[in-house]
Amino acid sequence: MLTLTTRQSLHHLPSSLLRKRSLHLAPPFLLDDYTPRYLQLSEVDAAKKRSQAYAHLAKCNLCPRKCGVNRFEKTGWCLIGEKAKVNVIAPHFGEEPCIQGHHGSGSVFFSMCNLRCVFCQNHDISHQRNGMDLTPEELGDWYMKLQEVGNVHNINLITPEHVVPQVALSILHARSQGLRIPIIYNTSSYDSLESLALLDGLVDIYLPDFKVWEPSTSKRLLKADDYAATARESIKAMHAQVGDLCFTGDGIAKSGVLVRHLVMPGLEEEGAKIMRWLAEEVSRDVFVNIMEQYRPSAHVGKVQTRRKTHGGEETEGDKKEERRYAEINRAVKGEEVESVRKAAERAGLWRFCDPPKHDGFNI
Template sequence: MSSVSLTKPLRRLRFPLVPFNKPYRVSQRSLHLAPPWLLDDYIPRYHLISSLDAAKKRSLAYAHLRECNLCPRKCGVNRYEKSGMCLVGAQTVKVNTIAPHFGEEPCFQGHNGSGSVFFSGCNLRCSFCQNWDISHQLNGFDLTPEELAEWYMKLQEVGRVHNINLVTPEHVVPQVVLSILHARELGLRLPIIYNTSSFDSLESLELLDGLVDIYLPDFKVWTDKSSKRLLKADNYTETAMESIKAMHAQVGDLCFTGDGIAKKGVLVRHLVMPGMEEEGKQIVKWLAENVSKDIMVHIMEQYFPRAHVGKPLRGKKAGADASSDATAKVRYEEINRPVDLSEVESIKKAAQEAGIWRFVEAAKHGGFNI
């Protein structure tokens, strides 16, 4: 065993001597702090409500169905006896498709897909509906809330999806509430996305409070004229304003975990319509000034003529235009073309000028968005 030589001086650690009466200044360095929208972990909101609150929501769900006020149409019908505008009763929901979906925003679909549940029927009648074959037609199969909850579990356990994405659920909110509460008991652990047209009543959103983690509302048009003509609704814009503000009050701006998957908050979609740039600019300006400049916005460019757009004119109007040019003999002629990318860019520029900066867009680094 070698011995330590005592003849060599020990290496001395040198510390700067700082007088007690003078502050010691540390050299400045840049701090890379996590943004406020980054979560370490996330527990779905429906796991945080008490059993008493869950029982109250069940009772309220049944009450809404007895005198329906789930959307601004406020039909007031007893859905146990007959249906209103949506043509859906009380005992079941009509579902068209349940499957992992890879056509949503990257922060929702991830690598495994978003667990999408496409409900048939809708409380709007958009003339240009991009999901017309689902939303306007009652095609699909009937499910009770309990059966719907079991499908959530299949999406979680078999599909390994990142969330449960409820598409066009405005007219079946009570059944959705009952299904979420039942799925909680079955062991569901995924965030719930409420994917809506924003034509919701405040009473409906209050019923959903505590159960929905992510709100995914559309803000379609700005003027009453467009609302009446294209959506067949008298008060869409005012309703969308109230609804989106209520959604944001519940869950705030969109937040993510470290894997890039959204867990809670609001993401607003706006489908750019041909020739309607000014309405889009008003919408994004309103969002910035009245909701949040940090709100996540998806300015969508995939509009193309669908549903009733471009179909031949009907009735007296068709007869009156019989002698006119053939190109004028179609319905909704003003939006009977794909949207131009310059229209999309002008609305995005207006959003940036208003202070919005969080957009859904392709990754600039050329790789995955998540």
């Protein structure tokens, strides 16, 4: 096992030498052991975070929408009030191998979202107010069930940007009940810095998604033209808190940032820009998952009927059918995915979530 002193000295080696190892489970990314950050908080700091969480709910500024509503009384853009609405809580085996491991990730799928992605792959959860309303204490009790009954490797909070105060309070409650596994914040990256400051000291792994680069694209497809600027600011703040992704010897991630990018049809150049930015502005050692599972979903490909006009007037019985968001109404091509991967490698990134080159389990 490596000592702490050995790991610290390896941090000072040139990144080019470290990259020659071609291993992401290697010094300085290998931990002897790990204690979740929330267990290291003092009682004074924990009390401050509780107070801050309630203040956020009273005048919501959790995301760039900055609705400013009192969520004890009404809802804003996300349509969620004082309680979190949760769609599914269960061990999950659809995450990265280093996240799900052998026992699964303790996933908590929150209903609704502060974005309106027209291609949302989980639109039945993120676009609909389905699920059970839970207080922070009830939510924290579910974390304990996942740990004790599910024997999961971590608590994975999925699409939690709009319920950060409830999440903070739930983690602090679960801490008092005996929670001892890492917390993952699984986000679209449309977060405010105030929200991330509240999470500092509570979250071990940030799992941000960086979707698109151009404001015109995000305005059309995400309904937020400031998305990319916000994602850049948010991911840098996340990395400043927890650094690059680190593992224990069993291959399970314990702390750090893992960035996801879903390659989309015709948008590979935007993906390339994202990869270059990650390498130049965050870290060449950042762990990246370049995903190829895009499929037309949610509003993409739905038929939209328009009436034809003559001289500015609509004519009866003369209709034209169009497919909505036709430019992304197809599966992504292998060469588009490969283009983003090559751009990442040219930028100097080297830690990728790749399938195993053997028949065993990929961790």
